[in-house]
Amino acid sequence: MGGQGVLLASAVLGSAALEEGKEVVMSELHGMAQRGGSVVATVRIGEGVLSPLIPSGGANLLLGFEPAESLRAIQCASKSTSIVVNVHPIVPIQVSLGLEAYPPVERILEEFARLSDLLYPIDALSVARESGSEMAVNSVLLGAVCAVKAFPLSKDTVQEELIRRVPRQSRNINETAFSLGHEKIRSLLSEQVQSPSTD
Amino acid sequence: MSDCSVAVLKAEGALLLLGNEAVARGCLEAGVKVAATYPGTPSSEVGTTLERVADKAGIYFEYSVNEKVAMEVCGAAAASGFRAFTFMKHVGLNVASDALMTLIYSGTRAGLVVMSADDPSCHSSQNEQDNRLFAKFAMMPMLEPSTPREAKEMTVEAFRLSEDLEMPVLLRTTTRVSHARGIVPLAPLRSDVPPRRFEKDPGRFVTIPANARANRLKLIARMKKALELSELSPFNFTSGRGKVGVITSGIAYTYAAEFLGEAEILKLGFTNPPPEKRIADFVSRKESVIVVEELEPYLEDEVLRIAKERGIATPIYGKRTGHLPRAFEFSPDTVLGLRSLVKVKDVPEALGPSSLRLPSRPPVLCAGCPHRATYYAVKLALGKREAVFSSDVGCYSLGIQPPLHTADFLLCMGSSVGAAGGVSQVTDQKVVAFIGDSTFFHAGVPGLINAVFNDHPFLLVILDNGTTAMTGHQPNPATGRDFGGKRTEGVDFEALVRGCGVHFVRTTDPFDIKKTKETVREALEFEGVSVVVAKHPCPLLLRKGKRLETFPHNIDQEKCVRCYTCVRKFSCPALSIKEEAVSIDPSLCIGCGCCAQVCPKGAIGVVR
Structure with missing residues (x-):
């Protein structure tokens, strides 16, 4: 959602792709949606990409910054899409006003798990805190996606592009956040390999 | 991203640019001397980019008070022999159209390019008008880019065209082109613009009726030449193979090119006038043709006319046949939905949708937004009294959301003031109008003078947050400017409002809710039009300037x-x-x- 750094994260991925000599097209949303509304950015990497938007079911990776907003975007994903989702909810004001309800995060994750076998939940806010700043959620998630199977960019390029864009004084924090995020997903992946899904 | 704003000055190579940044780069490569705008999503980043680089690039750039003035500044600069560029969101062209419709008649000496950034799906707008129809209405040549790369190339080409035809050219983008990011190869920057003078030619540039009639005939002749150029333009090209033909433009081309199979595509970039012979030739070679374009059936109607005039019987599908929607922007899914007419690419089946009910997340006023405090204080001052709230274009239109509900009527920039006059004149309801600082200068001042002139009793609250916030924090006449080597002082609201003839005007800090409530209460009691200036800087602006002190x-x-x-x-x-x-x-x-x-x-x- 607006203010979470979705645009920064997508800019990092896009310039990492450019750095690696890959073709890339992206779409962003500016303006009113940025005032606390839902923000979707898309990044398409590969030969001959032209369309900045992704068809339903056409995403290889869904990176969700917020659980309810990620579930709202589920239609861009298919059975073969890896889904990395931050489990920390940001409750819209409508809910505090008592006009609408925010479902329990567990219910949202169950719903994700019901739909997809490639779900990688991560508490990016806690990991960011652990790295030294709540502001580093972004970096945690960028580190996390680099660990996903068949991710097309090298972890080092993404990290370099990220660090180039953060203020000098918070570089260490963001590097730590990036590495911890990466580590979390790697360990989830190795668990998956050890205990394949039985259903 | 801010680093791209300076990166657009890079000498050679390639950059990953937003469509709007690519347009700004195009201006630098074209040797533009003057650029003017009024900020509006989705065109704003052209300006935020030029603002940062104008000085270094030797361009004069300004945020004009509104789009009409921007058009006039650029029209006259181009008549003086300097390449000029004015850009705006689609509804901004409505404001500028009075100048534009006649500027087309007198034409231009140096290149004059007008960019309209349309907003299909109304992501940040009050309507989704298709300004390609403006090109046709005004008789103005038009280029329509599909990608950031084309956005830059067409900007440069638009200047050549404009000089060739001696008339302004429209560069028409949409949100998904302006806010797409893609790889843009760079060409050398041009900054060798010699000084020039305005050479007088009143027979051309003074549009009294006798001259207008002569200019009208020249305009028709110019458009005839434009048609010849359109037939030859490399921005109109074909790709792919198949018995089915697809005619497309703008962002829709990228969806068609990637997600349709076994079709030959005629991609149109020079879309007014459309290349008639090319279209006729293409349509006559195909078993069927689909016209894939967003919003109005602009190309489709041209294709139907061209085929009809030449007796070509190929079936033509699109919006007129109900195969494509007229409302809202397209996506790859839209062209994938054409499978009854053409082969489409395979895409994996989408997950969901989920049946879990999710809360909506509309945009809201930010934490610490002074507008919220103003609205709260006004509602306290009104107490149990009902009021009609006449709102305007800016962040503060978010006052429509619960629990504030401080927006009952809104049309366009500046409408809050004129509309407040309308309601207060004909009903006995209390009327409170809200308008932002930048919007007030843009189109609110005439409404206020009208209220004084015709004695409309309402309260106007000017929400002065010291910036044009929604579009990315541009300066405005209240703040003065401090960029591009030029510094000016801000216009004083109280003096301006008094000068308009208003007798009640007070300034208050909305973060002092009690005082604001009392000020508003007094203003509500005043007979006739009263003005309260609620003045507190936007916290996002302070944060950007690293001037925000927080006290959690x-x-x-x-x-x-x-x-x-x-x-x-x-x-x-x-x-x-x-x-x-x-x-x-x-x-x-x-x-x-x-x-x-x-x-x-x-x-x-x-x-x-």
Whole structure:
């Protein structure tokens, strides 16, 4: 959602792709949606990409910054899409006003798990805190996606592009956040390999 | 991203640019000397980019008071022999159209390019008008880019065309082109513009009726030449193979090119006048043709006419046949939905949708936004009295959301003031109009003078947050400018408003809710039009300038009686209820102190 750094994260991925000599097209949303509304950015990497938007079911990776907003975007994903989702909810004001309800995060994750076998939940806010700043959620998630199977960019390029864009004084924090995020997903992946899904 | 703004000065190579940044780069490669705009999404980043580089690039750039003035500044600069560029969102062209419709007649000496950034799906707009129809209406050549790369190339080409034809050229983008990011190969920058003078030619540039008639005939002749250029333009090209033909333009081309199979595509970039012979030749070679374009059936109607005139019987599908929608932007899914007419690419089956009910997340006023405090104080001042709220274009139109509900009528830039006059004249309801600082200068001032002139009784609240916030914090006449080697002082609201003939005008800081409430109460009692200036800088602007001092607040849970006045009536997004307790998100709270003033129990204070 607006203010979470979705645009920064997508800019990092896009310039990492450019750095690696890959073709890339992206779409962003500016303006009113940025005032606390839902923000979707898309990044398409590969030969001959032209369309900045992704068809339903056409995403290889869904990176969700917020659980309810990620579930709202589920239609861009298919059975073969890896889904990395931050489990920390940001409750819209409508809910505090008592006009609408925010479902329990567990219910949202169950719903994700019901739909997809490639779900990688991560508490990016806690990991960011652990790295030294709540502001580093972004970096945690960028580190996390680099660990996903068949991710097309090298972890080092993404990290370099990220660090180039953060203020000098918070570089260490963001590097730590990036590495911890990466580590979390790697360990989830190795668990998956050890205990394949039985259903 | 800010680093791209300076990166657009890079000498060679390639850059990953936003469509709008690519347009700004195109201006630099074209040797533009003058650029003017009024900010509006989705065109704004052209300006935020030029603002940062104008000085270094030797361009004169300004935020004009509105689009009409921007058009006039650029029209006259181009008549003086300098390449000029004016850009705006689609509805901005409505404002500029009075100047434009006649500028087309007198034409231009140096290149004059007008960019309209349309907003299909109304992501940030009040309508989704298709300004390609403006090109046709005004008789103006038009280029329509599909990608950031084309956005830059067409900007440069538009200047050549404009000089070749001696008339302004429209560069028409949409949100998904302006806000797409893609790889843009760079060409050398041009900054060798010699000084020139305005050479007088009143027979051409003074559009009295006798001259207008002569210019009208020249205009028709120019458009005939434009048609010849369109037939030859490399921006109109074919790709792919198949018995089915697809004619497309703009962003829709990228969807068609990637997600349709076994079709030959005629991609049109020079779309007014469309290349008639090329289209006729293409249509006559195909078993069927689909016209894939967003919004109005602009190309489709041209294709139908061209085929009809030449007796070509190929079936032509599109919006007129109900195969494509007229409302809202397209996506790859839109062209994948054409499978009854053409082979489409395989895409994996989408997950979901989920049946879990999710809360909506409309945009809201930010934590610490001074507009919220103003709205709250106005509602306190009104008490149980009903009022009609006439709102305007800016962040503050978000006052429509609960629990504030401070927007009942809104049309366009400046409409709050004129419309308030209309309601207050014909009903006995209390009317309060809200307008932002930048919007007031843009089109609110004539409405206020009208209210004085015709004695319309209402209260106008000018929400002065010291910036044009929604579009990315551009300066405005109230702030003065300080970029591009030029510094000016701001216009004083109270002096301006008094000069318009208003006898009640007061300035208040909305973060002092009690004083603001009292000021508004007095203004409401005043007979005739009254003005309150609610002045407090936008916290996002302060944060950008690293000038924001925050004093995070928290809640004394022992004093809190769970009345939820702060959450339910003031509704700052930093406040939320968790297990019945109200809490303040320290990452959002800036410490404006308003919720502390709202709390009836004094339970909210600065974190110690």
